[in-house]
Amino acid sequence: MSRIAEIAAELAGYDPKALGVDAVQAFLTRLAQSAVVTQTERIALRDALGRVLAEDIVSPVSVPPHDNSAMDGFAFDGAVLPTGAASDASVSLRVVGTALAGAAWRGTLAPGDAVKIMTGAVMPAGLDTVVPQEFCFVEGEQVRFPAKALRRGDNRRLAGEDLQQGQPALLRGERLSPAALGMVASLGLPMVPVLRRLRVAYFSTGDEILSLGELPREGAVYDSNRYTVFGLLTRLGCEVIDLGLVRDDPAALADTLRRAATEADAIITSGGVSVGEADHTRAVMQQQGDMAFWRVAMRPGRPMAVGLIPRPRGAGGTAVLFGLPGNPVAVMVTFLAFVRPALLRMMGCHERACAPPPLLRARSVDAIRKKPGRTEYQRGRVEAVPGALPEVRIAGNQGSGVLSSMVEANGLVVLHHAQGSVAAGDLVDVMMFEGVI
Missing domain, CATH: 3.90.105.10 (Molybdopterin biosynthesis moea protein, domain 2)
Known part of the structure; x- marks a missing residue:
């Protein structure tokens, strides 16, 4: 049994024609755990x-290596603080020296003495409390402060x-x-x-794709996905290997996949993984490796492929392949939901660091239509509301090819699998972008 088939057999209710988001995440967790970088x-x-x-x-x-002051003020033995003192009682101490940060004070102290001290300075032996200078009245060598201003041990950082x-x-x-x-x-x-850094090779596919600098032509679009994926991988800290744009030619696609498997730990492609695609990407992937092709119950990003591409004989091992949809927003959503956590595991991160970004609870300004049975990711703009939960507004056109609304957004409104339509004012979950993309 192939590794992909083994993992699929471990998942209850696995159905590649209708796979839930949770099942995809569980599948990729198992796959990534067997492909972790080990070189140091x-x-x-x-x-x-x-x-x-x-x-x-x-x-x-x-x-810190020693007890030190957390404040600019005066250090003293907190035993002099009276217990049960009246609200207007004060403490008066004699100032006998100054302790500066980086220069410990080593004078002699008598009962009732204090040392003027700077933030970070070593606490003189026998002193355990610091009164901030703003609480103090200084008259010559005497310092006076309200007895109720602090308790013994206040404003002292302990060694270790x-x-x-x-x-x-x-x-x-x-x-x-x-x-x-x-x-x-x-x-x-x-x-x-x-x-060592995780090496990730990526390329775009399709005869309809234009490289930057090419003249426009009817029916063609410029290759935005390579630059989006480059940004996502660079932000993640991977070693990125750009294999460019590959036309719909079976031999070229096969050669590029073999090269990618030789040079990288993981491979990311965009386009050509839907059922019934006219191009050759899906067929070549099946010929070159151990593949699974999914229809994920999500929007955007329904078609997705995952698999293992063997390295040439002698190199040993396999590279993990993520075949993402062709639409630009679908590429970003599937990367955030699935690929990013899997790559973090392959990088050797511990489990807490591999989880998808935490969800923020926010109040939806807009009504959002949705049918239960799939997870939807709507681009949104979250804004703070003084004294209340944040608000989120839907950010422009939600088409899976519309990048302008992705630029406008600062998070994805996550409408969960079983969730229905959202009324204005309802609470929703938002996956924030900060530090992620």
């Missing part, structure tokens, strides 16, 4: 944004509060965000172990 390299931290950790990073130091020495700071499979880069830098580590 060590790179400079500055080059690691978006890369996937190959090993746990264990903290060689505690962060963020990370303890020997504690895992980041786990294998973490995709390094700007915050993660900062965390690694706080440990003093200039290099990080990462998995």
Whole structure:
């Protein structure tokens, strides 16, 4: 039994002629889990944004390395704070020195003494509380503040509060965000172990497609999909291999698929996967690999193909093929719903990072017509509403070939499989684009 058939057999109710979104996601999860990148390299931290950790990073130091002040103010022993003090009671202390960030104060303290301290400065021994300077009245060497302004231990950062020495700071499979880069830098580590980039080859198909720079001709359209896919893959952090535009010629299509399988871990095509297509893409895919062709119960993006293309003898292994629809918006929707999570798994990301983007709850300004039985993705524009849930408006023409409304939108209104029509004012789920496309 082929690998594609094995996965299909594991899914309850698998029907390639009417496959639900959840079933597609489950299928691709299983397929991607067997195609994860394993090769590793060590790179400079500055080059690691978006890369996937190959090993746990264990903290060689505690962060912060010492107790320090969270405020500009005055450090003192919180034991002097009175208990049950009247609302107008105050505390008066003698200021005996100044502690600056990066220069610990090492003077001698007597009971009732305080040290002027800057944010980040090491807390002098015996002092555990900081009163912010804005609460204070300073008269010569004396500082006075309301007793009710704070409690013992306030405004002190404890050593190791963020990370303890020997504690895992980041786990294998973490995709390094700007915050993660900062965390690694706080440990003093200039290099990080990462998995190599996932290599993804992509190309467009069809005699009706024009490359940029060609003169217009009747019945032809310019190739927008290659540039959309390039942007999606680049944002994801893949190594992208652009194999250009392939005409409806069986030999050329077969050669391009073999080349893509040789050079890449995954292959993305657009166009030619519908039943009854006049071109040769579907037939060539079937000849070259282990393929499944689906009619997904969704809009846009109903036709889709997935499979494994073997590498030439001697290279070993297979490349995962995603055959996407030809319409530009359908390409983006199927990429976000299906391909992106699968590629993240192949990149070696842990499960949490591979989930589809989280859904935001928003109130629909518009009524939206929908019949139960398929998942629909409507382009929408979400706006904040002070003191209330965000609102979402449908963004222009929803045709699957209309990119202008995709540009206008900042999210996809997700109308779930069993869901019916939406009335104006109803709550809906929105898949936001920020950081994704």
